[in-house]
Amino acid sequence: MNLYALILAGGSGTRLWPLSREEMPKQFLAVCGGEYTLLQQTVRRMSKLTSIDRLRIIASGRWRPLITHQLSCLGIDADCVIEEPEARNTAPAIALGAASLINGGADDGDIVLVCPSDHIIADETKFGEAVKYASESAAAGNIVTFGIKPASPETGFGYIKTSGTGGGWLTVDSFAEKPDRDTAEGYIESGGYYWNGGIFCFSVGSIVRAYEDHFPVCARIFGSEPGDMEKWFLASPIESIDYAVMEKARNITCVPLDAGWSDVGSWDAVYENSPLDERRNAAVGNVSLHGGGNSLVVGGERLICGIGLESMIVVDTPDALFVAPRGASQKLRDVVGELARSHRDEVAEAPVSARPWGTYRVLSKGERHKIKRIAVSPGCRLSLQYHMHRSEHWVVVKGTAKVAIYDRGNDETAEERLVHEGESVFVPKGHLHRLDNPGRIPLEIIEVQIGEYVGEDDIVRVKDDYRRN
Amino acid sequence: MNLYALILAGGSGTRLWPLSREEMPKQFLAVCGGEYTLLQQTVRRMSKLTSIDRLRIIASGRWRPLITHQLSCLGIDADCVIEEPEARNTAPAIALGAASLINGGADDGDIVLVCPSDHIIADETKFGEAVKYASESAAAGNIVTFGIKPASPETGFGYIKTSGTGGGWLTVDSFAEKPDRDTAEGYIESGGYYWNGGIFCFSVGSIVRAYEDHFPVCARIFGSEPGDMEKWFLASPIESIDYAVMEKARNITCVPLDAGWSDVGSWDAVYENSPLDERRNAAVGNVSLHGGGNSLVVGGERLICGIGLESMIVVDTPDALFVAPRGASQKLRDVVGELARSHRDEVAEAPVSARPWGTYRVLSKGERHKIKRIAVSPGCRLSLQYHMHRSEHWVVVKGTAKVAIYDRGNDETAEERLVHEGESVFVPKGHLHRLDNPGRIPLEIIEVQIGEYVGEDDIVRVKDDYRRN
Numbered sequence: 049m050n051l052y053a054l055i056l057a058g059g060s061g062t063r064l065w066p067l068s069r070e071e072m073p074k075q076f077l078a079v080c081g082g083e084y085t086l087l088q089q090t091v092r093r094m095s096k097l098t099s100i101d102r103l104r105i106i107a108s109g110r111w112r113p114l115i116t117h118q119l120s121c122l123g124i125d126a127d128c129v130i131e132e133p134e135a136r137n138t139a140p141a142i143a144l145g146a147a148s149l150i151n152g153g154a155d156d157g158d159i160v161l162v163c164p165s166d167h168i169i170a171d172e173t174k175f176g177e178a179v180k181y182a183s184e185s186a187a188a189g190n191i192v193t194f195g196i197k198p199a200s201p202e203t204g205f206g207y208i209k210t211s212g213t214g215g216g217w218l219t220v221d222s223f224a225e226k227p228d229r230d231t232a233e234g235y236i237e238s239g240g241y242y243w244n245g246g247i248f249c250f251s252v253g254s255i256v257r258a259y260e261d262h263f264p265v266c267a268r269i270f271g272s273e274p275g276d277m278e279k280w281f282l283a284s285p286i287e288s289i290d291y292a293v294m295e296k297a298r299n300i301t302c303v304p305l306d307a308g309w310s311d312v313g314s315w316d317a318v319y320e321n322s323p324l325d326e327r328r329n330a331a332v333g334n335v336s337l338h339g340g341g342n343s344l345v346v347g348g349e350r351l352i353c354g355i356g357l358e359s360m361i362v363v364d365t366p367d368a369l370f371v372a373p374r375g376a377s378q379k380l381r382d383v384v385g386e387l388a389r390s391h392r393d394e395v396a397e398a399p400v401s402a403r404p405w406g407t408y409r410v411l412s413k414g415e416r417h418k419i420k421r422i423a424v425s426p427g428c429r430l431s432l433q434y435h436m437h438r439s440e441h442w443v444v445v446k447g448t449a450k451v452a453i454y455d456r457g458n459d460e461t462a463e464e465r466l467v468h469e470g471e472s473v474f475v476p477k478g479h480l481h482r483l484d485n486p487g488r489i490p491l492e493i494i495e496v497q498i499g500e501y502v503g504e505d506d507i508v509r510v511k512d513d514y515r516r517n
Numbered sequence: 518m519n520l521y522a523l524i525l526a527g528g529s530g531t532r533l534w535p536l537s538r539e540e541m542p543k544q545f546l547a548v549c550g551g552e553y554t555l556l557q558q559t560v561r562r563m564s565k566l567t568s569i570d571r572l573r574i575i576a577s578g579r580w581r582p583l584i585t586h587q588l589s590c591l592g593i594d595a596d597c598v599i600e601e602p603e604a605r606n607t608a609p610a611i612a613l614g615a616a617s618l619i620n621g622g623a624d625d626g627d628i629v630l631v632c633p634s635d636h637i638i639a640d641e642t643k644f645g646e647a648v649k650y651a652s653e654s655a656a657a658g659n660i661v662t663f664g665i666k667p668a669s670p671e672t673g674f675g676y677i678k679t680s681g682t683g684g685g686w687l688t689v690d691s692f693a694e695k696p697d698r699d700t701a702e703g704y705i706e707s708g709g710y711y712w713n714g715g716i717f718c719f720s721v722g723s724i725v726r727a728y729e730d731h732f733p734v735c736a737r738i739f740g741s742e743p744g745d746m747e748k749w750f751l752a753s754p755i756e757s758i759d760y761a762v763m764e765k766a767r768n769i770t771c772v773p774l775d776a777g778w779s780d781v782g783s784w785d786a787v788y789e790n791s792p793l794d795e796r797r798n799a800a801v802g803n804v805s806l807h808g809g810g811n812s813l814v815v816g817g818e819r820l821i822c823g824i825g826l827e828s829m830i831v832v833d834t835p836d837a838l839f840v841a842p843r844g845a846s847q848k849l850r851d852v853v854g855e856l857a858r859s860h861r862d863e864v865a866e867a868p869v870s871a872r873p874w875g876t877y878r879v880l881s882k883g884e885r886h887k888i889k890r891i892a893v894s895p896g897c898r899l900s901l902q903y904h905m906h907r908s909e910h911w912v913v914v915k916g917t918a919k920v921a922i923y924d925r926g927n928d929e930t931a932e933e934r935l936v937h938e939g940e941s942v943f944v945p946k947g948h949l950h951r952l953d954n955p956g957r958i959p960l961e962i963i964e965v966q967i968g969e970y971v972g973e974d975d976i977v978r979v980k981d982d983y984r985r986n
Contacts, residue, residue, distance in 0.1 A: 338848065350837060351856075351861065353837065353838065353839050353840075354839075355841035355845045355846070355848050355849060355852055356841055356845040356848070357840060357842075360840070362838075362840055366819075367819055369820065370823075370824075371823045371826060371829070372823065373826075376824045376825040379807065379824050383805075387805065411880050411881045416914065417914045419880060419881075419963060441912045441941050443965045443967065445885065445886045445967060446885070472965075494886070496914075498938070
C-alpha cells in the first residue's frame with residue numbers, strides 16, 4: 049500500500065496584493081516570515097510522508113515554469129506537474145490527478161492524500177498523526193476529510209458536522225456552506241463542527257467508485273487512454289469535490305486536525321501566523337520601526353521607516369505599496385478588483401516575472417526605453433526571436449552568455465559568440481537573435497531596450513526550445 | 518531708493534525625510550502640492566517686489582548647481598548666488614550679503630529685504646503690503662523684523678514682544694527665546710506677541726551701523742576688498758542675526774504679517790498647508806485611497822494604495838518609505854539621526870542627485886554593478902575622469918553624446934566620437950574618459966557600471982570644466 053500526494057496548485061488570486069499578482073498567486077510566495085514559499089512548504093510537508101516520485105502537483109500549464117523553478121530550489125528535478133487544461137474547480141482536477149496516478153501504476157489499494165498548495169500547517173507532527181489515522185480510515189474504504197478545529201466563528205469557510213465518540217476519526221453527518229455570523233457561532237457552541245480545509249484522503253479504488261456513483265460524467269477520465277483524459281476533463285462539469293462527491297457519498301469520515309492550520313487568506317491572517325517581536329510587530333525586509341506595535345510590515349530592499357505605527361499593515365513591492373489598518377484587509381479584494389478594471393499593470397504583472405528559462409525584473413520604464421534585469425538558468429535559453437520596434441543592448445553582469453545574432457530576415461547565417469562578465473552586445477531592431485546560458489551558474493544581464501515601442505507584446509518567437517540537451 | 522532681496526538658502530536638514538536629504542534640503546523641494554520648490558516660490562515672491570538683478574541668494578557653494586538648475590527652470594539665467602565659505606549662522610551670512618550688495622553699488626539709502634528660502638507665504642498681496650510698511654520703517658532708519666501673527670502657542674519659534682498702537686509698524690520691546698508651553702500660552706493670552714519668522718528689512722546704512730555697534734568683528738566685512746570678505750566672514754563668530762543685532766539694537770520695529778506663513782518644518786505642517794480633497798486627504802503622486810481621511814500621502818510613480826487610512830502620513834521615495842500617524846512626525850528628527858549614525862545612504866544621498874552638468878538617478882544597485890540614468894544639460898559635460906575599479910557601458914536613450922575615451926594613462930590620444938540615440942559605447946576600467954552634450958536638448962543615457970567596487974568615491978577627476986564655451 050503506497051501513499052500518493054496530490055497538491056492542488058491551480059489557485060490564482062490577489063488577496064495578498066501587492067505581493068500576490070495575477071502573474072504570481074499566493075502559493076508561490078513566501079509569507080509569514082518563512083524562507084520557503086507556501087508551495088515549497090507544502091511539498092516539503094508531503095515529502096516527509098511519502099517519496100517525491102509519488103508526489104504530483106496539479107496546475108495550469110502557465111505555472112509550470114514557476115513550479116519547476118521553486119522545486120529545483122528544493123533540489124527536486126523530478127517533473128511532478130500534471131497540467132489541467134483549464135480551471136474547472138477541484139472535482140475534475142482531483143479526478144485528473146487520480147487518473148494520472150492510475151495510469152502511472154497506482155493500485156486500487158493505494159492511498160491518495162489531496163491538499164491545497166497555499167495553506168500553512170505549523171505543527172507537522174500533529175499533521176503526520178492525522179494523516180496516519182486518515183490513511184487507516186481510507187484503507188477501510190472511507191473517503192476522509194480533514195476537519196480543522198475551529199478557532200473562531202469564521203464565516204469564510206464551509207463547516208463539517210460530525211458525530212461519534214471521536215478517536216482516530218469521526219462520522220460525518222453533513223457539510224454546511226459558508227454560514228452567517230450567528231449560525232457560525234451556533235456551530236462553535238454546539239461543538240462537533242469543524243472547518244473544511246480542503247484536505248482529503250482516500251484509496252484509489254474508493255474515489256473511482258465515488259465518482260462513478262456521484263459524478264459519472266467526470267468518472268470517464270478513469271481508465272481512459274492518456275490521450276483522452278483531457279477530452280473527458282473538459283467534458284466534466286465545473287464543480288468542487290465537496291459538492292460533487294463529499295456531500296453525496298455515504299462513506300465519508302472526518303479526521304480532526306488541530307495543527308496550526310491557516311489558509312493565509314488575508315494580510316490579517318499573515319500577521320496572525322507570523323513570528324512577532326517584543327512589540328508584537330511582524331517585520332520582513334529592510335524595516336526600521338520606532339514605537340507603536342502590533343503591526344505587519346512586509347518589504348524588500350527599500351528602507352521602510354515607521355514611527356508609532358499601531359496595528360497597521362504595510363506591504364511594499366518595487367512597483368506598488370499597500371497601507372491599511374489591520375482588519376481592513378478584507379476590503380482589499382474589492383479595491384484590487386477596481387484597480388484591475390482600470391487595467392493597472394500592478395494588478396496583473398509581477399515585479400519579477402518567471403519564464404521557462406529563468407526570471408526577469410523591470411528596473412525602469414520610459415516612453416522610448418525599458419531596462420530589465422534578466423536571469424537565465426544554467427543550460428537554458430530564450431526563444432529564438434526578433435522585435436519590430438526595438439533594439440536591445442545586453443550587458444553581462446554575471447556569468448557567461450552565448451549570443452547568436454542573425455542577419456535581418458535570414459535565420460541561417462548567425463554571428464555566434466560568447467559574452468563574458470563586463471562585456472556587452474548590441475541586437476539591432478528586426479534581427480533574429482537568441483540568448484543562451486551555456487554555463488554552470490545563473491547568467492545575469494542588464495537589458496536596455498530602445499525603440500518607438502517597448503511593450504512586451506512586440507516579440508516574434510521563431511523557436512521555443514528553452515533547454516539545450 | 519532701490520529694494521534689494523537677500524534669500525538665505527544655506528539651511529540643510531532632514532525634517533521632511535525621506536523627501537529631504539542631506540544632499541537635498543527642504544528649500545529645493547516642492548511640497549504642499551505646489552508646482553514650484555520652496556526656493557522657487559521665494560524667488561517668484563521676491564521678483565514681484567523687485568527686479569531679478571537686485572536679488573541675491575546666499576548659500577554654500579555645494580548648492581550652486583541645484584540653485585542654478587532651479588532658477589533656470591524659472592527662466593532666470595542671472596548668477597545671483599553669493600557663496601558662504603561655510604555655515605556660520607545668519608549674522609555673518611547677512612553681513613556677507615549686504616557687503617556684496619555694497620560692493621555691487623548699493624547705497625546707504627537702499628533697502629534690503631532678508632528672508633529664508635524654505636518658508637511658505639500663501640497671501641502674497643498681504644506680504645507685499647507688509648513689505649511696503651517695512652520699507653517705509655527701514656527708510657526711517659529702523660531695522661524691521663516681520664512678526665508672524667501666532668496661530669497657536671507654538672514652542673518651536675522665538676517670539677517678539679511689541680507695544681505701540683500698531684498701524685504700519687509696532688515698537689519692539691524684547692525678543693523671547695523658544696518658550697515652554699505655559700509661557701507660550703501666556704504670550705498668546707496677553708497679546709502683542711508675534712512669532713519671529715526670520716524675515717527682516719533695513720537700509721544698507723543702518724545695518725552697517727548696527728553691525729559696527731553690536732557685532733563689530735563681523736562688521737569688518739563692510740567696505741573690505743572683495744578678496745578679503747571671505748577672511749572677515751570666517752573670522753566672525755558663529756551667531757544668529759537675532760542675537761548679534763536685533764536683541765541689542767534700539768531702532769528695531771516690527772511689521773505684523775498675517776499672510777498664511779509657515780516654515781513647513783514637519784510633515785504635519787506640510788499637511789496643514791496642503792490643498793485637501795473632500796475626505797480631507799492631501800495626496801500627491803500615483804495614489805489610490807479608499808475610505809478613511811485626514812491623511813497626507815506623498816508619492817511618485819509607484820502606485821500607493823491605501824485602505825481606511827485615518828490621519829496617517831505616508832511619504833514614498835524610490836529608495837525609502839516613511840509611514841507614521843499625523844502628530845508623530847516631530848519624532849522624525851531623532852529617528853533620522855539614528856539612521857544617520859548607522860550610516861544609511863538613504864539619509865545622505867538623494868534618489869536624484871544634482872551635479873553642475875545635470876542630474877543622475879540610481880536605478881539599481883548590486884554587489885558588482887550599478888545602473889544610473891544620467892541627464893546632461895545642453896552644452897554641459899562631465900569632468901575628465903577615470904575609475905580604478907569599474908568599467909562603464911553608456912546607452913544613449915535620448916539626444917546625442919560626444920564621448921572621448923583615452924588610452925590608459927595617456928590623456929593625449931583620445932578616440933572621440935558622437936553617439937546617437939539607441940547607440941552605445943564602452944569605457945574600459947582605468948581609461949580616461951569624458952561625456953559631453955554638444956546638442957540643444959538634454960542628453961539622457963543609461964550607465965551600467967560593472968566592477969569589483971562601484972562606490973561613488975571611485976572617481977579620479979582630472980579636469981572639472983563643466984561647461985564648454
